[in-house]
Amino acid sequence: MLKKLLNEPLVHFLVLGGLLFLFYFYTADLEETENSIVISQNRIEQLTKDSEEKLLSILTEEEKQKLVDQEIYETILYKEALKIGLDKNDADMRSHLAKKMEFVLYDTEEFPTPSDEVLEKFMIDNPKDYRQEAKITFTQSLMNPSTEKFEKEYTLSEFEASNIFGRSFSEELFKLEVDEKPEKIESDYGIHEVYITSKMIPKLQVFEKVKEQVKEDYLNAQRAEKNKVIYEAIKSEYSINIEKK
Known part of the structure; x- marks a missing residue:
């Protein structure tokens, strides 16, 4: 039949x-x-859930938006990778293809070696990255009984103070000014009476000492700016729809 x-x-x-x-x-x-991207609400919720489980904290709206932006970024580069056949005989996930597409798009040009004048200007324009670490000199005495033993006088950076006395103590310590009356600050060990004797104003480091770091940072910044222009040009060709709740 x-x-x-x-x-x-x-x-x-x-x-x-x-x-x-x-x-x-x-x-x-x-x-x-082909050039349409839809980010569903289910996908956003899944991305948020995965990230929160990994970080063990609730994401802010700004952090959630960054997840969506990264999803769009990977999807665009994934689609571009498919267009030129990078998926052929390749079982890797989309993020891996996006990384391969980054290499194809971005890592194709060597930038010329910048002059010292260019690097010094970059250093001056980004002073926070090349300042000496701020330090503070202070005396302290622990007011309540404790088995912990501390020196009477310290000269510490904010990071060093945080490691010894705790983060909240360090933050309050660096708000104090020289020669003010003694202040009481609580640490992880109790109440300290603190007196500031000097504060080192952070200055720019000597250019020659940080020249190689400045050069690396400058080239990375140039590359990132060029990559952003390339990505935005490609992104403009896509219709992107982010589903709302």
């Missing part, structure tokens, strides 16, 4: 018509949808 049915011309026609319909359905709007 089945063999006879398969030989019927009408069955052949219906099967062929169905195949043509499927072909048309999947290809007719390919050009129109």
Whole structure:
């Protein structure tokens, strides 16, 4: 019965018509949808859930937006990778293809070695990255009984003070000014009476000492700016729809 049915011309026609319909359905709007990206609410919730479980904290709206931006970024580079065939015989996930596309798009040009004048200007324009670490000299005495033993006088950076006395103590310590009356600050060990004797104003380091770091930072900044222009140009060709709740 089945063999006879398969030989019927009408069955052949219906099967062929169905195949043509499927072909048309999947290809007719390919050009129109190829550059469309839809970030569903379910996907946003999944990204948020995964990130919060990893970080063990609730994400802010700004952090959630960064997740969405990263999802768009990876999807765009993934689609660009598919366009030039980087997915052929490659079973890696989309993020891996996006990384490969980053290499194709971005790492194709060597920047010329910048002059010292250019690097010094970059250093001056970004002083916070090249300042000496601020330090403070103070005396302290622990007011309540404790088994902990501390020196009477310290000269510490904010990071060093945080390691010894705790973060909140360090933050309050660096708010104090020289020669003010003694202040009481609480640490992880109790209440300290603190007196500031001097504060080192952080200055820019000598250029020659940090020249190589400045050069690396400058080239990275140039590369990042160029990469951003390339990415934004590609992104502008996409229609992006982020589903709202």
